[in-house]
Amino acid sequence: MLPAVDVTTPGRATRSTWIALAVLMLPVLLVSVDNTVLAFALPVISEALAPSGQQLLWIVDIYSLVLAGLLVPMGALGDRFGRRRLLLIGSAGFAAVSALAALSPDAPTLIAARALMGVFGAVLMPATLSLIRNLFEDPSQRRTAIAIWAAAFSGGAALGPIVGGFLLEHFAWGSVFLLAVPVMLPLLILGPILLPESRDPAPGPLDPLSVLLVLATMTPLVFAIKTAASSGVSLLVVGCLLVAVVAGVAFVRRQLARPVPMLDVSLFTRPAFTGAVLANLLSVFSLVGFLYFLSQHLQLVSGRSPMEAGLVLVPGLVVTIVAGLVVVRIVRHVPAHIVISCALALNAIAFTLVALTGSGGNDLVLLAAFCLLGAGIGAAETLSNDLILAAVPAQKAGAASAISETAYETGAVLGTAVLGSLLNAAYRHQVELPAGLTDAHQEAASETLGGAASVAGTLPEAVAGPLLESARTAFDSGVQLTSGIGAILMVLAAILAHRTLRQAG
Incomplete structure (x- = not known):
């Protein structure tokens, strides 16, 4: 007689599990709404606070930069002290600080x-994401849950322009940050009731030095990219890159040497895992870089109101949601590496369309390009996150989620830092200022398109007209350049994903 074999079947999610997922979507919606609203509020913020080009980029970048540096240690902290507890603490703090941001005077x-x-x-x-990993044990249901999680990001992005456009047309720019308060209140009330607590039964020790090494890697890296794009390569840029490399190497060596590392860097020896992380990062890179220039073009070049600009983006964002849900069925029949590489190729086509539209690009072409980009983002994000989470046991979900989120936020940082900085540099090189401007007006108009629009509003029509025409032409010339670079990067990303993700099927 053959010995009995114990086959464990993953538990199926119940109705209460899906309700808990709905509660988990609230903070996801908030973060995605915040990112999209901010992109659309940039022109208004430029006029209200008169930031320099560098300050404007830091307003966008600093959030993702800090987030990317702290996600891994906070993921490990959630594994140790409880993921639900950290979720509620973070949600309360995020809402409170968002209210403070709304009152910023400069x-x-x-x-x-x-x-x-x-x-x-x-x-x-x-x-x-780590609570989702623990709530949904069945692989098929987990993939659907992750698709819904990714769709919540896109849904928030779709809601952001509409709600944000309404707020920007009727209230001060600070109102866009106050959205956090009504969104977080239901989570803080229902979370303790519906969400189960989970943690790693054998967590590793806290490691403050590793936290400092992560920050010492990310901060100078992004600063160097931004500075090189705006001012060229200098000793400061080289020095920051060296610090980032040294800190990064020290972080990896420390993790390999520790019995229980804060981040299991050995996961990156698996090509499929590394490919999934890179697909995640590069997808967000393309989305954030695209939104950075598209939101400004629609308002400051095409002359649309914030609400109108938001409505133009809605079809592409709906496509993103649909693609994330449909790909769950597609991947049952088509290998994941083929689906993800095709999705990244769609991103390349989207950037190519923008690069070919010429100065003063057609809004319908931009809308079509954003729909293609949305399809690529929705598919690539859903599958890459699923591959990352599937690579680790459930008790290490916090660390895996942190890697996935770090890739997401690093992509957001680099999307703005690389494409945004190149766009600003091209703008400064191309813009031609009319004679008769004061030194203050020259400085503001030469920094950003928003600054030029603000200055033009204080000038006679005879001077304002040529200034705006030159600024808009310079901006769209920069968009063509950065879109061409984005297209090349996405082609390389598609090739990389196809080669590294073959092991994932």
């Missing part, structure tokens, strides 16, 4: 508030 204060939002965002975000 650009430096807003940058500081955004940094604090990044701290609390890092506390809450790994908990959402």
Whole structure:
């Protein structure tokens, strides 16, 4: 007689599990709404606070920069002290600091508030994906749950322009940050009731030095990219890159040497895992870089109101949601590496369309390009996150979620830092200022398109007209350049994904 074989079947999710998932979507919606609203509020913030080009980028970047640096340690902290507990703490802090950001009187204060939002965002975000990993044991249901999680990001992005457009047309720019309060209140009330607590039964020790090494890697890296794009390569840029490399190497060596590392870097020896992380990062890179220039073009070049600009983006964002849900069925019949590489190729086509539209690009072409980009983002994000989570046991879900979230936020940082900085540099090189401007007007108009629009509003039509025409032409010339670079990067990403993800099927 053959010995009995114990086959364990993953448990199926119940109705209460799906309700808990709905509660978990609230912070995800908030973070995605915040990112999209901010992109659309940039022109209004430029006029209200008169930030420099660098300050404008830091308003966008500082949140993702802090978030990317703290996600891994906060994911490990959630594994140790409880993921639900960290989720509730982070949600309360995020809502409170968002309210403070709404009252910022100048650009430096807003940058500081955004940094604090990044701290609390890092506390809450790994908990959402790691709780999903523990709530859904069945692989098929987990993939559907992750598709819904990814769709919540896109849904928030779709809601952000509409709600944000309404707020920007009727209230001050600070109102866009106050959205966090009504969104977080239901989570803080229902979370303790519906969400089960989970943690790693054998967590590793806290490691403050590893936290410092992560920050010492990310901060100078992004600063070097931004500075090189705006001012060229200098000793400061080279020095920052060296610090980032040294700190990064020290972090990896420390993790390999520790019995229980904060981040299991040995996971990156698996090509499929590394490919999934890179697909995640590069998808977000393309989305954030695209939104950075598209939101400004629609408002400051095409002359649309914030609400109208938001409505133009809705079809592409709906496509993102649909693609994330449909790909769950497609991947049952088509290998994941083929689906993800095709999705990244769609991103390349989208950037190519923008690059070929010429100065003063057609809004319908931009809409079509964003729909293609949305399809690629929705498919690539869903599958890459599923591959990352499937690579680790459930008790290490916090660490895996942190890796996934770090890739997401690093992509957001680099999307703005690389494409945004290149766009600003091209704008400054191309813009031609009319004679007769004061030194203050020259400085503001030469920094950003929003600055030029603000200056033009104070000038006679005879001077304002040529200034706006030159600024808009310079901006769209920069968009063509950065879109061409984005297309090349996405082609390389598609090739990389196809080769590395073959092991995943």
